[in-house]
Amino acid sequence: MPAPLAEHVNGQPAFTTIHDEILDRAGAQLRLYRLDHIPGALNGNKAFKLMPAVTEALRNNAFGLASFGGAWSNHLHALAAAGRAYGLKTLGVVRGDAHAPPGAMLEDAGRWGMNLHFVSRSEYRQRRDPDFLAQLQARFPGYCWLPEGGSDLAGVQSCAALGRALNNRLETGEMIILPCGTGGTLAGLLAGMAGGASSVQVVGYSALKGAGFLEADIRQWHAALEVTAALPGWRIEQRFHGGGYGKCNSDLQAFIAGFYRRHGVALDPVYNGKMLWGVYRQLAAGELQGKRITALHTGGLQGLRGYPDLLAEMTQMGFEGLQQGF
Known part of the structure; x- marks a missing residue:
């Protein structure tokens, strides 16, 4: 494993704790596992x-x-x-x-x-x-x-390092969330957590509309990797795709801009923005009460360039994260 990745998973992972009124009212906690902070040509x-x-x-x-x-x-x-x-x-x-x-x-x-x-x-x-x-x-x-x-088998197996890195840093009942496209990162994360933090719950927030196939794909990867140890509870959350892959309505754009304004954390509209938009909608609906949530920020901020009005608004607030293409 290249040095930046090894340091990220074997050392002290970069977490950002989010403080927000809606979290306080729900008695919930949210921290971001910052894969977007991995240095080098590739991150997330x-x-x-x-x-x-x-x-x-x-x-x-x-x-x-x-x-x-x-x-x-x-x-x-x-x-x-x-x-x-x-x-x-x-x-x-x-x-x-x-x-x-x-x-x-x-x-x-x-x-x-x-x-x-x-x-x-x-x-x-x-x-x-x-x-x-x-x-x-x-x-x-x-x-x-x-x-x-x-998401080939080697890539999924590599993502297992993320699960192993988190296993000893989680509390009983904690909720681990991440955005999903093909489901490969989720499959690897679960494989790395197998036999470890069995008391946590893992939820993949689908960026796709009609993503019912993902659960079967993930089970196929686990079979190919011969994962036999007990997995934590997991599921795919399909309510917050925002209309489908790459779709970003005005509500989602406003959430991403507001999140950056309050916390200085940029989110892309394709994956991470939808995931946290979904979490905040759940909190507003009375779900996730008292939950401790760790969310994987999987990077991909270059996706903001597909939404020039949103990017311009964030740039006015000081966002400079795309100066080198990422």
């Missing part, structure tokens, strides 16, 4: 998910790394950053129109050397089809291919 959960692939590619002298994503994909953005940092070629198979103006995320990826190959939505839906993947591999030889979101 992407550091854990991608480093095994980077390490394997370097070990095998592979030509580069390839994967899939949309025009605003955090994963492709992080993959391009990793390629630039570690001297690997990168290829992004992008769902979208090659002639459309590129967004800031793809501009970064291209500037960092990623080869962008655009496909139609119908083609993109074939990304798990072995024949379609074989065609891509024949057209772009020499790449190691990663699934959408970077």
Whole structure:
């Protein structure tokens, strides 16, 4: 494990305690586990998910790394950053129109050397089809291919370090929450907690609409990893996707801006913002009374650039977190 990640999980993790009236009224406590503070080219959960692939590619002298994503994909953005940092070629198979103006995320990826190959939505839906993947591999030889979101088995196993880091830092009945896309980080976190903090509850807040498939996917990863020790209680929270992946309504934007104004903590609108927006809506509805909550801040702040009005408002309040692309 690279030094910044090892220091983050083996040393004293970076926590930020949040103080808010709504928490006080509910008798609840909230702290953020700041994966967004990991230094280096990669931070957040992407550091854990991608480093095994980077390490394997370097070990095998592979030509580069390839994967899939949309025009605003955090994963492709992080993959391009990793390629630039570690001297690997990168290829992004992008769902979208090659002639459309590129967004800031793809501009970064291209500037960092990623080869962008655009496909139609119908083609993109074939990304798990072995024949379609074989065609891509024949057209772009020499790449190691990663699934959408970077949630392959090695990446999930790497995320287990997060669970092990938290096991001895939790109290009885504590609630651990994190945002979910593919569910790989949640699967790894649970695997790392297996046999440890059995008295806690883990909740993944889905950024996707219609995410009922995630529980089955997570169980499949655990079977592949041969996780046999007892897991803490866990579930997927599906009420706070805000309309679907990448959707950010005015209520969510106002919450993210207000959270930054009160606490100086930036949240992205795709994952972390939705998670904490959901928590605050639950608190307002009388849920989570007396809960001690640890929330994983998984990074991805570059996603703010998809919402220029929100980013401008936060910049006026002093936010400078995107000066280096993250």
